[in-house]
Amino acid sequence: MPQLGARLLSLGELSPEEAYDLLDRALRIAAPGDERVANESEAAAELALLCGHLPLALQIAAALLVLDRDKPVAELAESGDRLLHLDDGERSVRAAFDLSYGRLPAEQARLLRLLALAPGPEVTDEVLAVLDGADAPPVRVLDALSRAHLVERGSGRGRWRLHDLVRAFGVGVVEGDAGLLAEGDTARGRVLELYLRWARAADGWLRWLPGKPAPERFGDRAGALAWLDSERAGLVAAVQWAREERYADTAVRLSQYLAEYLDWRRLFDDWVTVCGVAREAAHRAGNRAREAIAWNSLGIALRQTGRTEDAIDAHIRARDLYQFVGDGYREAFAWGSLGRALRQTGRTEEAIEAYTRARDLFQAAGDRPREAMAWDNLGTVLRETDRAEESIDAHTRARDLHETAGDRHGEAMAWNNLGSALWEAGRVEESFEACAKALERFRKFEDWYRAGQTLSNLALAYQRATRPTEARTHYLQSADAFTRANAPAEAAQARTRAEEVTP
Template identity: 30%
Template sequence: MPTEQAGLPELGEVLRDLRRRQARRTGERQLTYRELAVRTGWSHGILGEYFAGRVLPPTDRFDLLVRLLGATPTEQGTLATLRDQIEERRRRGDPPPRQLPTTGYRMIGRDTELSELDAMATDGAPIVISGMAGVGKTTLALHWAHRIAARFPDGQLHLNLRGFHPEGAMTTGQALITLLSSLGIAAPRIPADPEARAGLLRTVLRDRRVLVLLDNAAGADQVRPLLPPPGCLAVVTSRGQLTGLVVSEGARPLNVDLLSPHDARRLLAERLGAERVEREAAAVERIVVACGRLPLALAVVAARGALNPAFRLGDIADELDGSAATPTVTLGAVRTAFSWSYRLLPADGQRLFRLIGLHPGPDLTAPAAAALGGLDVVRAGAIMAELSRARLTHEHRPGRFTCHDLLRAYAADLSEGADPAADRRAAAERLLVHLAHAAGASTLVLDPLRKPIGIPAGQPPPTVTRPADEATAMAWFRAEHGALLAALDLAVRTGLDRLAWQLAWGIVVALERDGRWQDWITAQTIGLRAAERLADPGARAFSHRSLSVGHVRLGQTTAARAHAQTGYELFRQANDPAGAAVCQHVMAFTREHDGQWTQALAHAQRALALFRQAHDPVGQARALNSAGLYRAELGDHDAALDSCGQALTLQLGLGDLAGAAATLDSLGTIRHRLGDTVAAIAHFRESLALFAQQGDRIGQADTQGRLGETHLAAGDVAAAREAWQQSLALLEDIGHPGVDAARARLTALDRQS
């Protein structure tokens, strides 16, 4: 049995080992491919490919094969997991995650610390690297992580936990989502419960060798659920010593101190040139003392000197001397070092650096910086590049800039002292308008029929570019996910409730596409509170309706019904029958989820009446389809066929292909229950063709599942298996939570046949 993650050739070797073991246990010769072909009904050629490790057996075949070869139930489960991991990697086509950021300059000093880290890593216990802000914990951790990356062939993860960020640390729940997403787990498969997420992380990493670098942790409680299982290695950096991890998890602590005077001089020589440092050795000593041997301060000083080769180091030391009251590092000395690079910036560069302290997200782009500063994107991009060269920001990914917590705090303090409150509020508003317009533009690319009620009035600012296609729109949303959620809080703190609601409106389609229902509920709750402060009934109604959708998606039907009912009442008060109809339709879904068919039918009929009042034929057709399904569940198949037939006629006339696909699926379900398998299969196939035309993989997967049931009822096991295999493949492709049930269905079919 394998003890670590394997590839396809290794899986073939496992199958060969099982065949040899079975022969030893029975005292007979090994089963030939032809004998296995007789037992399975497969060709002996494909069996040879399976055993050679050149072809991955489908799930149902693999399960049957290992049982025929005598695998125990425990071994069957382990091997099934191994096979699924291989398939998941092959399906995604993704290489293992390689997330370690670049470290930039060569590591200076820290030889002792690197040796200690090498010694600590031998037993796989977590490692905690602690030390004061700016002392170089992250640089040390990254440098060492790159050095040992080859020991972790299944990937290296990096996550900034933002433990001391002015806007607050990343929650453990969000950190788990980020790590699981980095490992290829689709959002719909990530549990809502944080404890379940932590369990899934351990399951996914089981039998893998992955390095997990958790940077800038706030405390042990934030980190503990993120620790990987044995075989992987967690490296944590924090300003605190995280004694709780040392005590409860056996973590190995390493404290990082200031650079030695010798290494501080070496750092300056590396970045300024040895000849220049030797020529002004006395000035270098003064700089080292003034910076307190703090690497971050020394790096900023070196950046200023490198960008200005004509400057005398003695002049730089003179500027520093006034703030270094003691040989130990002081905040004043560090900020003086920061101030040099800041003072050399042009006026608009200084202003933009100050305003960066207002940005709530983990990183920002040139368009977002342009919005903050009221600049054009080209000028903002040039300033961001200049800030990066001066070590005031760091371009950790192409086009995306981060800022060290000390520098962010310095920028915010500068802004507090130099920028009037009205200017800071205006900058925040420009940023939020930029994000709201950008989110709205991307949303309308994803869903062109969506009414643009949440896009701010007026033309989009010049910082916003409409995405070219859906893929570009989703890529923007995913890159800006953290900033968008943080911007909701910024809007509320700044008193810009209209923009908070508009942002909440603007991100729901992307959250739905990714199945981020917890984030959906968080965002819409903020939007609802903003709408309540605005005393805007229409905005409140939308937020309640949206919250009802999020809750029903999570199976929280009681909360979903409460929000849908409130939204319904608000839409009725506003004389908006279409909005009220959608709320009734959501209430029908909640009853459907709970198997309460009589109540579901009543809500669907109310939705139908309201859609008719609103003269909304698309809504009418969909309500008719739902009512038909519920009537079928209640045994009234004639009425069900009539209702779904009316729906289909409307949808085909309107060109609503998505609605027609769903209704054809309903008609197939009803015909199946009536025992008319021929008509049912025909309806299902028509439905599949329309779902495929729309690119609706969930619709295809569900319909394939029902088609398989109909084939099985008709006695065609092979056709049922094929339909269920296609359903499984679609569910796996989108990372749907129904994957396990689909696999179990195929396994049960094989056992029965």
């Protein structure tokens, strides 16, 4: 349409610095003395971000500021809605997207709409194929959308993303048409089912013990973790679809298969989000058993983020719901989790009672690995109440039960705790040997957080034994392990302690 002065504009985004300069330059061209962008640099950066760093949106924002010389940059930034509806009377972001979308062939328009509904900021080839309802990703259609600057390559090979404003436009198109909405709902359902199947298999690998049938889909535990890492943002976003009734049951089940992974990777904010959504959905559906699971999982996440009193309340709610539905086995989990939270607040006698209840219920159910965990937890709180010999006995029982069950990771935790109990009893060399066994196993599992804890314990023991060189070495190794475990506060503390060691 050259007679109208129209031209195609690239939707490629600028860098934050380029976007800022575009705003500043546009205002100074209109009025050389206009220093609003320079004087409100933070607001200008926010405005550029709301524009998605897209040239068209930035040009329209600048035009609105030029038209009203008294308007602060911050005022325009605060009025945005992602500025999708930004309009200066001649140009609008929506109009530009409408024009681009209207020129697309049907198969490209359909894929763009489906991509806008995908969970998370990026989508893999695999998930894209499921969205499309095909056996393989539509590479030819993707390439065409990429050339039109409507789809971008993601952070790695086989990953795709939409600019936030393009995504918002696509969602708006779908929501405005009942037929497209039904098509999108079906596509999202397919993605949710895919995530459920694969997350179940990945969770199975994280919990797998030698001698048990190997879970499906992944070759080993490392492969399962790699998939979870790559899909984490999408998985967490998909669980939040539980707010919609049609997806609630599947999304709640998906949340349960993410708990072990989110705990393992110490992604506690994601865990709180996932559990909170699942708990609300289960409560709305009247599913008290699933609600109890969500409450207990939420309590663990809350405790890890320092909200211990809230965690205690969550575990009590879970325990009471399990008792209400008559599930004694899962009630044992709630007792064990409650014990950890009570111990963290210093309520040791109540913690001993909770761990004892958990141990007895697991023992009655014949679950030896869980019984071992309860023994191990009980041993820790007994040590803290100066009952060293009882603590050593409890950790020894835990170690032997884990070993019999083939749970090498649980065995490592028991060795570590046994080392602490032996130290308290004055059995120093035995303590060093126990911690070394724990460390060896944690490293094999790439459990860097617990490896960091064990190294810190060893460092402290060497420090007390007046062996400063070994103490410093182990503190520094502990800092490295905590860094790998995404625990910067613990890493910093370990480095500080290394510096404080005196020869």
